[in-house]
Each structure stands twice: as structure tokens, then as C-alpha cells.
Amino acid sequence: MHNIRIQLAEREGALVRLLSNIERRGFIIESLHKTAAQNGVTDIAARITPRGERSLDVLTRQLSRLFDVMDVHTPMPAHMASHAMPPGEPSCRQPQ
Amino acid sequence: MTALPAAEIDAHSRPLMTGAQAVVRTLEDLGVRRIFGYPGGAIMPVYDALVGSKLEHILVRHEQAASFAADAQARLTGKAGVCLATSGPGATNLLTGIANAYMDSVPMVILTGQVPSTLMGTDAFQEVDVFGMSLPVVKHSMIVRHAEDIPATIREAFEIAEEGRPGPVLVDLPKDTLQASMAFETAMSAPTPAPSRASDDSIEEALSLLRAARRPVLYMGGGIALGHAVEAARDFMARTGIPTVATLKAIGCAHPDAQNYLGMLGMHGTRAANMAVQESDLLICCGARFDDRATGKPDQFAPHARIIHMDLDHAEIGKLRGVDAAIRGDLQDALARLDAGYLAIDSWRTLCRNRKQEFAFSYDAPGSGIYAPGLLKELSETAGDDFIAACDVGQHQMWVAQHCRFARPENHLTSAGLGAMGYGLPAGIGAALERPDSKVVTVTGDGSIMMNIQELATARRYGVPIRILLLDNASLGLVRQWQELFFDQNFSEIDLYDNPDFAEVARAFGVEAFTIHSRDEVPGAIQRLLNATGPILAHCLIDPRENVWPLVPPGKSNAEMMED
Ligand SMILES: Cc1ncc(C[n+]2csc(CCOP(=O)(O)OP(=O)(O)O)c2C)c(N)n1
Ligand SMILES: [Mg+2]
Numbered sequence: 001m002h003n004i005r006i007q008l009a010e011r012e013g014a015l016v017r018l019l020s021n022i023e024r025r026g027f028i029i030e031s032l033h034k035t036a037a038q039n040g041v042t043d044i045a046a047r048i049t050p051r052g053e054r055s056l057d058v059l060t061r062q063l064s065r066l067f068d069v070m071d072v073h074t075p076m077p078a079h080m081a082s083h084a085m086p087p088g089e090p091s092c093r094q095p096q
Numbered sequence: 097m098t099a100l101p102a103a104e105i106d107a108h109s110r111p112l113m114t115g116a117q118a119v120v121r122t123l124e125d126l127g128v129r130r131i132f133g134y135p136g137g138a139i140m141p142v143y144d145a146l147v148g149s150k151l152e153h154i155l156v157r158h159e160q161a162a163s164f165a166a167d168a169q170a171r172l173t174g175k176a177g178v179c180l181a182t183s184g185p186g187a188t189n190l191l192t193g194i195a196n197a198y199m200d201s202v203p204m205v206i207l208t209g210q211v212p213s214t215l216m217g218t219d220a221f222q223e224v225d226v227f228g229m230s231l232p233v234v235k236h237s238m239i240v241r242h243a244e245d246i247p248a249t250i251r252e253a254f255e256i257a258e259e260g261r262p263g264p265v266l267v268d269l270p271k272d273t274l275q276a277s278m279a280f281e282t283a284m285s286a287p288t289p290a291p292s293r294a295s296d297d298s299i300e301e302a303l304s305l306l307r308a309a310r311r312p313v314l315y316m317g318g319g320i321a322l323g324h325a326v327e328a329a330r331d332f333m334a335r336t337g338i339p340t341v342a343t344l345k346a347i348g349c350a351h352p353d354a355q356n357y358l359g360m361l362g363m364h365g366t367r368a369a370n371m372a373v374q375e376s377d378l379l380i381c382c383g384a385r386f387d388d389r390a391t392g393k394p395d396q397f398a399p400h401a402r403i404i405h406m407d408l409d410h411a412e413i414g415k416l417r418g419v420d421a422a423i424r425g426d427l428q429d430a431l432a433r434l435d436a437g438y439l440a441i442d443s444w445r446t447l448c449r450n451r452k453q454e455f456a457f458s459y460d461a462p463g464s465g466i467y468a469p470g471l472l473k474e475l476s477e478t479a480g481d482d483f484i485a486a487c488d489v490g491q492h493q494m495w496v497a498q499h500c501r502f503a504r505p506e507n508h509l510t511s512a513g514l515g516a517m518g519y520g521l522p523a524g525i526g527a528a529l530e531r532p533d534s535k536v537v538t539v540t541g542d543g544s545i546m547m548n549i550q551e552l553a554t555a556r557r558y559g560v561p562i563r564i565l566l567l568d569n570a571s572l573g574l575v576r577q578w579q580e581l582f583f584d585q586n587f588s589e590i591d592l593y594d595n596p597d598f599a600e601v602a603r604a605f606g607v608e609a610f611t612i613h614s615r616d617e618v619p620g621a622i623q624r625l626l627n628a629t630g631p632i633l634a635h636c637l638i639d640p641r642e643n644v645w646p647l648v649p650p651g652k653s654n655a656e657m658m659e660d
Contacts, residue, residue: 012238012239012241013227013228013231013237013238013239016228016231017231020231020232024232055414055415057414058411058414058415061410061411061413062411064411065260065261065409065410065411066236067235067236067256
């Protein structure tokens with residue numbers, strides 16, 4: 001089980017695109033919390049479990065390349081951090 | 097679009113127009129010259145606005161063909177191709193082409209009509225949630241809710257489609273936004289973000305791996321062409337003398353005569369390429385993604401190799417194979433900075449070159465029938481550097497990859513990631529419209545051509561200079577080959593014995609056509625094809641028992657290639 005936090009631009013379809021990506025890339029969404037949007041940005045916090053051998057680190061980068069995703073954050077257990085890639089860059093544009 | 101009378105402007109002297117006129121105007125402003133589409137109810141306002149516009153609209157005969165043709169144009173130009181369809185069935189017909197563009201990272205903008213906003217979500221006539229249906233196969237998508245947003249949304253769609261790792265972007269246009277009146281304002285482009293540059297540390301790390309390597313191999317992928325890094329990759333090869341292999345999408349990246357280029361790797365790759373990768377101690381994966389057709393059994397792929405993975409898209413790094421050095425950023429820049437000098441790997445280089453010779457394809461097949469690999473080799477060599485192939489999917493596609501000579505990667509149009517039968521004819525049309533002076537050849541099979549055969553009408557209508565080489569083995573050959581080899585010859589639903597006479601079919605569409613059966617007719621057929629100025633189809637009857645060799649059986653390692 002991993003914790004993942006995502007800053008998302010509040011745009012039509014952004015939430016479903018994000019969630020369907022998490023599932024399609026092989027993770028089960030165990031729990032989910034979304035804040036109301038402030039200045040067009042919403043915070044998503046989820047607990048997710050890989051269905052098979054899937055890396056959280058790769059998922060993080062797959063999510064961060066989505067256009068609506070502004071930041072992805074995974075508080076990682078210390079023993080895993082050494083294997084991790086640099087965190088994904090936020091996508092290129094801010095919401096209008 | 098017809099010029100608007102001067103009176104039709106608002107208080108800020110912005111021209112008043114409909115949303116549909118704004119769609120057309122924005123495309124014109126963006127420099128789009130050609131779009132591929134098919135009309136219908138929800139998109140009719142745009143078709144109304146198209147009359148008299150500067151845009152060339154190509155009317156296809158199935159929306160899938162519009163998406164494939166736009167895809168091919170985009171692959172050749174590097175600019176987003178545009179396709180247009182109505183809501184509901186028009187939109188669903190585009191989906192295969194959208195998925196194709198997504199899998200191969202092709203920039204594309206898809207414009208779909210939608211039922212009026214007030215009816216969306218009510219199961220209205222011809223309503224489908226194309227936004228939802230296409231989510232997994234688009235880079236991004238938007239629904240326009242206000243007519244005033246149209247210019248900015250479309251402009252943004254182009255930017256997203258083309259920037260970074262390219263991909264398809266869908267814009268859904270509800271009919272009421274197309275019909276509403278709006279004050280048109282040219283949308284400003286956001287400055288294109290410069291592609292990110294790999295860090296010095298990552299380059300240093302890769303260089304030290306490269307200097308220490310005894311058996312390094314460069315594994316080139318489609319990202320090289322997408323990243324405008326073909327020259328940089330050729331320079332890197334020449335500078336280092338590194339043995340090099342390519343994925344299906346990277347064919348044409350290496351100069352076809354480069355001595356250290358060993359050919360395609362993977363399932364239907366060359367033995368020299370696969371052996372080099374299996375024995376390598378360092379694999380430089382450049383713009384490739386460890387696709388299963390390239391790697392075979394993944395845990396036995398390049399088992400002794402350390403990995404340098406270079407990619408603009410950081411999400412690819414470490415996805416299927418752990419890496420020892422990651423170079424994240426623009427490939428052209430990174431390849432230029434990876435300056436290791438001429439590598440002291442003489443014996444390895446010689447071993448690889450010798451194998452390339454030892455296992456080179458031979459074309460002296462027995463008999464007097466047409467030997468498709470030989471025909472394709474001769475065709476591409478005769479056509480020269482202007483040769484562009486648009487392939488369908490099957491044995492013929494693999495023969496093109498193995499035996500044709502390509503001067504540039506863009507000249508090899510193939511549905512690689514999706515493997516979509518039906519791509520060849522519309523892609524060839526898109527390519528030949530874009531490059532009328534090149535030698536564009538659609539190489540198709542008797543199964544594949546039937547998936548979009550209606551496009552003969554499009555080729556005929558616009559006089560498209562497309563040469564169609566139909567390799568007819570009276571079967572779904574690639575499936576037949578697998579049934580023969582891996583399903584105990586239990587042949588199931590692959591026999592196309594009752595195909596129509598394809599030359600007759602082509603002639604019925606008004607397309608010149610001829611049929612050949614024997615090898616001595618091949619040189620004449622090649623000349624006739626290459627000299628044609630309009631659409632022409634060569635129907636070639638080939639031996640149904642011919643297979644694609646060599647072959648890595650499914651689930652096996654690339655070290656276990658089967659030969660004829
Ligand atoms: C749309 C689609 N349906 C099914 C397949 C599976 N498939 C792959 S190759 C092939 C046979 C292709 O036959 P043909 O076009 O005659 O080519 P050949 O292998 O005979 O050269 C099939 C059915 C596919 N790739 N695409
Ligand atoms: Mg066939």
C-alpha cells in the first residue's frame with residue numbers, strides 16, 4: 001500500500017483521467033480524498049496498491065506527464081528511496 | 097470562409113462569427129493546409145464554414161481512414177495532422193486511428209462534432225461520450241463549452257500534440273458552440289517550452305559506462321526521429337563505431353549502408369542484431385521503450401548488459417527494465433554530448449560485422465514464383481532515397497521492415513505499436529498528398545486491404561499518386577504462420593481462397609490495375625508502378641506457404657531464433 005498525493009488542475013475530465021490512469025497502470029485505489037478546488041487547483045490523496053509487480057516510481061512519472069497534473073508526491077519509505085528516480089517534473093502549464 | 101462584411105464586428109472591432117467559422121479561421125491561422133474528414137449532423141456547421149475556406153478538405157470514405165491519413169501526414173511533416181468527424185458513429189470510427197497515433201507518439205488533432213451541450217448526457221441521437229471513450233488513447237482532450245473558447249482551445253490542442261513526446265489531442269465540439277455567435281480573437285500561442293536538457297551528471301555517468309564497456313550496442317527507437325535526432329544518431333554511430341540495432345519504428349535512422357548497423361531487433365529481427373544485443377555488456381537504449389516485440393522474454397533480454405536509457409519522456413525510464421544510467425532530455429543534444437571517441441572494441445565490432453554478413457538475407461529462392469522479399473528489396477532500391485512505404489499489417493509488413501531500404505525513418509510508415517490492419521491505404525494517401533513527388537508505395541495484403549478498400553475512391557477522386565502493391569497470398573498470412581508453427585497446423589479462419597479479383601475491384605473504382613504471377617514479370621511491374629502518376633494497383637499473387645524468417649517464438653528469448 002502506498003500513499004500518493006496529487007495536485008490537479010480542476011478541469012473537465014481531469015479527475016476521471018487521473019483515476020483511470022492509476023487503474024490502467026495496474027494499481028487498485030483503496031481510498032480516495034479530494035478537496036474542493038481553490039484557485040482552480042484541487043488536492044487528491046489516495047492509498048493505492050499495485051495489482052502485480054508495478055513500480056510506484058514509474059506510476060508517479062506516468063501521472064506527472066498528464067496535462068492536468070501539476071504535482072505528484074509520494075512519501076516513500078526510507079528503504080525504497082535510494083532506488084528511486086528523480087521525481088517527475090510537473091506538467092508544463094498552469095491552469096487558466 | 098467567406099469574408100465578413102465590415103459591419104459585423106463588435107465594439108472592440110473583433111469580427112463576429114459563428115463558433116464553426118472560428119474553428120476554420122483558427123486552423124487557417126495556425127497554418128494548417130489540409131484536413132481529412134467526413135461530414136454528419138453535429139459537425140455540419142463546420143462543413144458549412146469550410147466552403148470557400150483556404151483549407152483543403154479531403155473527403156475520405158470512412159472516418160478511420162481520415163485518422164490514418166492525418167497520422168501519415170503528421171509522421172512525414174512532424175506537424176500535427178488534423179481529422180474531423182461528426183458525433184456518435186463518426187467519432188467511434190476515428191478511435192482506431194487515434195489509438196494508432198497514441199501508440200506511435202504521432203502528433204494529431206482530432207475535431208469531433210458533439211450533440212448540443214443541453215443534450216449531452218441524455219443519450220441523445222448520435223451521442224457518444226467520445227471524450228470518455230478516447231481517454232486511454234489520447235495525450236489530452238478537451239470539450240468546448242463556450243464558443244469564445246474555440247480559438248484558444250484549438251491552438252492549445254496543437255501545442256500539446258506537438259510538444260515533448262507528441263501524441264493525439266481530441267477536441268469535442270458541441271453543436272451549440274459551433275452555431276453560437278462570438279467575437280473572434282486570435283489566440284496567442286504559449287511560448288513553446290524548450291525541450292529539457294539532460295544533466296551533466298547523467299551524461300558523465302553514461303560516458304564512464306561507455307568507456308568501460310567491451311561489448312556495447314546502441315538500441316535505437318522511434319524517439320530518435322520524433323526528437324529530430326537522426327543526424328545526431330548517425331554522427332554518434334560514426335564517431336564511436338558502435339554496433340547498432342533498431343526497433344520497427346527506428347528503421348531508417350541509421351544510414352542504410354552503415355557498416356555497423358545490424359538491422360532490426362526482436363521477433364522478426366536479424367540474427368546479427370539479436371545476437372549482438374544478447375551478448376552485449378552495455379545497451380544504450382535511445383528513444384526506445386523495451387516493447388515486448390523487441391525484447392522477447394523480458395528477463396532474458398540482454399541479460400549481461402548494463403543499461404543506459406535515453407528518453408525525452410521520463411515516464412519511460414525504468415518502466416520495463418531497470419537502468420544503470422538515465423539520460424532524461426532532448427536526444428539530439430544528449431547524443432551530441434555523449435562524446436566517447438572511437439571505442440576500442442575492435443574484436444566486438446568485427447564479430448558483429450561478420451555475423452551481419454554471415455546471416456545476411458539471401459534472395460535466391462527456388463522456383464519461378466514471385467518471391468516477395470526479393471520484390472520489395474528491388475522495388476525500394478529502384479525507387480531510391482525517395483522511397484516511402486505505407487505498410488499494412490501482416491507478413492508483408494515484416495518483409496518491408498526486413499528487406500526494404502529506407503533513407504529516412506519517416507519514409508517507413510508502419511502501424512508499429514497498434515499493429516492496425518487497414519493503415520496502409522489511407523496512410524499511403526496521406527503520404528502521397530503530402531509528398532506527391534516522392535515514390536509513395538502502399539504495401540498491403542489481401543486481408544488488410546479489405547479493411548479500408550473503400551479508400552480507392554479517395555485515391556481516385558483526388559488523383560493521388562499512390563502505388564499500391566498488394567501481396568496476395570490468399571490468406572491472413574501472419575496468423576496462418578503462427579497457426580502452422582505454434583498451434584500444430586490447426587488452421588482456423590485464415591483462408592481467403594474466395595478473395596475478389598482485386599484488379600477488377602480497383603478498376604471498378606477507376607484505378608489502374610494489373611496482376612502478376614511470376615518472377616520474370618517483377619522488373620516490368622516495378623517500372624510500371626514507379627512511373628505511374630496517379631493511383632495504380634499491382635496485384636501480385638504469391639505463394640501462400642511463404643513465411644517470415646527468422647522468428648523468435650512467442651514467450652522465448654531473442655537468443656532462440658527459428659530459421660526456415
Ligand atoms: C484490425 C486488425 N485485426 C486483426 C489483426 C490481427 N492480424 C495481424 S496480421 C493478420 C493477417 C493479415 O493478413 P494480410 O493483410 O493478408 O497480410 P499477410 O500476413 O497475409 O501478408 C491479422 C488478422 C490486426 N493486426 N489488425
Ligand atoms: Mg494475406
